Each structure stands twice: as structure tokens, then as C-alpha cells.
Amino acid sequence: MTALGTYVKVWLALIALTGLTVTAAGLHLGSLSVLAAILIASVKSSLVLSFFMNLRSEERVFKVMLGVAMATMAVIMLLTFVDVWYR
Amino acid sequence: MSDAALGAVAREHEHHDATGAKIGMWLFLFTEFLLFGGLFLLYAVYRTKFPADFHFAATTLDVRLGTVNTAILLTSSLTMVLSVAAHERDNRKLSTAFLALTMLLGLAFLVNKYFEWSTKIDHGLFPGAAELATHAPGEKLFYGLYYAMTGLHGLHVLIGIAVMAFVLPVAARRPRRRVRLGTQSASRLALTAEAGGELWAETPEDAVDEIEVSFLYEHNEELAKRDRIVVENTGLYWHLVDIVWIFLFPLFYLIT
Numbered sequence: 626m627t628a629l630g631t632y633v634k635v636w637l638a639l640i641a642l643t644g645l646t647v648t649a650a651g652l653h654l655g656s657l658s659v660l661a662a663i664l665i666a667s668v669k670s671s672l673v674l675s676f677f678m679n680l681r682s683e684e685r686v687f688k689v690m691l692g693v694a695m696a697t698m699a700v701i702m703l704l705t706f707v708d709v710w711y712r
Numbered sequence: 713m714s715d716a717a718l719g720a721v722a723r724e725h726e727h728h729d730a731t732g733a734k735i736g737m738w739l740f741l742f743t744e745f746l747l748f749g750g751l752f753l754l755y756a757v758y759r760t761k762f763p764a765d766f767h768f769a770a771t772t773l774d775v776r777l778g779t780v781n782t783a784i785l786l787t788s789s790l791t792m793v794l795s796v797a798a799h800e801r802d803n804r805k806l807s808t809a810f811l812a813l814t815m816l817l818g819l820a821f822l823v824n825k826y827f828e829w830s831t832k833i834d835h836g837l838f839p840g841a842a843e844l845a846t847h848a849p850g851e852k853l854f855y856g857l858y859y860a861m862t863g864l865h866g867l868h869v870l871i872g873i874a875v876m877a878f879v880l881p882v883a884a885r886r887p888r889r890r891v892r893l894g895t896q897s898a899s900r901l902a903l904t905a906e907a908g909g910e911l912w913a914e915t916p917e918d919a920v921d922e923i924e925v926s927f928l929y930e931h932n933e934e935l936a937k938r939d940r941i942v943v944e945n946t947g948l949y950w951h952l953v954d955i956v957w958i959f960l961f962p963l964f965y966l967i968t
Contacts, residue, residue, distance in 0.1 A: 626797070627797065629797055632790060632793050632797065636786065636789075636790040640783060643779065643782050643783065643786065643961075646961075646962050646966060647775065647779055650962065650966035650968070658966075662962035662967070663959075665962070666958050666959045666961075666962055669958045670955045670959070673789060673958070674951075674955070676793075677789050677790075677793045677954075678952075684731065686735065690735075690738055690739070691738075691742075694742040694746070698746060698749045701749070701753065702749075705753055706756075706760075709757050
């Protein structure tokens with residue numbers, strides 16, 4: 626059983642990262658700002674996935690399934706962008 | 713009926729597979745992931761084609777409202793996980809309370825969304841509006857994607873709230889095992905009533921073919937698990953809705 630304090634800490638981290646992403650957007654980092662936004666969103670979702678959705682103490686099969694789904698999405702995105710860039 | 717026979721009847725109603733139920737939920741979540749993934753892909757492609765229009769259109773969105781809604785949804789994920797944790801600790805009252813709080817936060821998110829959309833629509837910024845027709849092509853695409861993606865997400869929030877309404881009584885109930893016992897028709901059946909007296913079927917018409925006995929288990933882990941997986945799967949769905957918003961928020965509100 627995960628301690629209740631852990632969930633509260635994860636929530637605090639998520640709120641702090643939301644503050645960070647809003648602040649970073651105000652800094653006008655140019656092309657880096659998109660990268661920063663996606664990076665922060667990825668960290669936030671991994672926190673939700675591993676703690677709130679309990680993936681970190683789940684059986685291996687759940688992690689493999691998530692990996693397959695993400696790899697599928699990555700391939701679709703990559704192939705689409707190859708078309709967009711080199712058309 | 714002997715104890716052994718009673719046990720056999722009880723077990724056949726008891727079969728459940730928590731891991732299987734969870735795998736099923738995750739598989740469903742992956743289809744959701746690919747559904748939203750396709751829309752994010754569309755967004756990414758059009759954004760690379762019309763970067764300036766997208767940046768300009770994004771300035772019209774209310775960052776403050778978006779940030780507040782992000783905080784609301786993140787907090788609702790916390791109350792959801794606390795509801796699951798309370799159920800795990802056999803505190804069904806607290807679990808139900810947190811689930812109800814999650815529903816309220818979801819509603820608050822939708823109320824904000826309603827005001828946000830209303831403002832946009834009042835300004836003529838919606839697909840098909842005469843005002844939007846005068847804007848640059850990239851802006852039209854931005855608003856089209858904005859309504860489609862936040863709309864689909866809002867629909868998921870609404871469905872989540874509806875699911876939670878059904879799950880509330882499941883989270884609240886104590887584990888209970890129902891057993892059906894067959895009786896010989898027209899036989900005299902004696903039941904000990906709560907007060908200690910006996911109830912008799914006096915005439916053949918009063919006799920029953922089957923009686924259902926419900927045993928209440930205050931602390932039966934096996935039976936509690938059956939309800940817990942329902943609460944857990946509701947949580948998984950709600951957290952996915954949260955993750956989608958985690959990406960929607962910066963991509964629509966913060967790219968100015």
C-alpha cells in the first residue's frame with residue numbers, strides 16, 4: 626500500500642510543474658519553448674502513470690503493453706512527419 | 713444443507729480475476745491514447761505548416777482560466793487516488809466521500825469550460841462563423857482543433873462523472889456474499905427471524921422453492937477486492953483523462 630503522503634507529494638510536484646510550464650512559456654524561449662512544454666508535460670504524465678495509476682508496482686505485462694502502445698504512436702508520428710518534411 | 717455444499721454454492725459466485733479486469737481496462741485506455749494521439753498528430757502537422765497563425769490564435773485563449781482548470785483536474789486526480797487508497801484501507805465512507813469530491817471537481821472543470829467556450833463563441837470564434845471566415849487559414853485550423861480536442865476531452869470528463877455516479881454505491885457497500893439455497897417445494901421451512909422467533913410457512917402456498925441468504929462480511933479481503941477493482945478501474949480512466957489535459961493545456965494555451 627502506498628503511503629497517503631506520497632500521493633500528496635506527487636500532487637504538489639504536479640502543481641509545481643504546472644507553475645513551471647506557465648512560467649517557461651512567459652520567458653519567450655523561441656523554438657525551445659515547445660520542447661520545454663512537451664518535456665514538462667511528459668514528466669507530469671510519467672508521475673501520474675507511475676504513482677496515481679500505480680504502474681510502478683504493477684506486473685511487467687502492464688509496462689510492456691504501455692511500451693507497445695507508445696511505440697505504435699511514435700511510429701505513426703514519425704512516418705507522418707517524414708511525409709510532411711520531405712514531400 | 714451441509715457446510716460443504718454451501719461452500720460450493722458460494723464459490724461459484726465468487727470467481728473474479730482482478731489482474732484480468734485491470735489488463736482489460738488498460739487495453740481500453742490504449743485505444744483512447746491512440747484516439748487522442750491521432751488528434752495530437754493532426755495538431756502537430758498543421759502547427760508545423762502554420763506556426764505564426766497558431767501562435768497568434770493561441771493568444772486569444774485565457775491562460776489564467778486554463779491554469780485554474782489544470783489545477784482543478786490535477787487535484788481531482790489526487791482525490792481519485794485517495795478514494796482508491798481509502799477503499800484499500802477498508803474505509804468505504806472516506807472512499808465514497810473522495811469519489812464524490814472527484815465528481816464535483818470534474819463538474820467545476822466543465823463549468824469553467826462552458827464559460828470559456830461561451831466567450832469564444834460570443835466573439836465569433838467558432839468553426840463556420842462569419843467572423844472566423846475573415847481570419848487566416850491557420851487560425852481556422854487552430855480553432856477547429858481547439859473545439860474538437862477540448863470538446864472530446866470534455867466529453868470524456870462528462871463520461872467519467874457519469875461512471876463515478878454508478879460507482880459510488882459500489883465503493884460504499886460492504887462486501888456481501890449472496891447464496892441461493894434450494895428448498896423442496898411445499899416442505900415446511902423454518903427461518904430464524906432476527907428477533908429469535910421462528911417464521912413458518914404454514915400452507916403449501918406459502919412455501920418457497922428458493923431462498924436467498926445474504927451474508928454480510930465486515931472484513932473479507934477476497935470479497936472486498938471484487939468491488940475494489942471497479943473503483944480502481946474508474947480511477948485509471950480518470951487519470952488518463954487528466955494526462956490528456958496535461959498535454960492539451962500547454963499545446964493550446966501556452967504556445968504564444
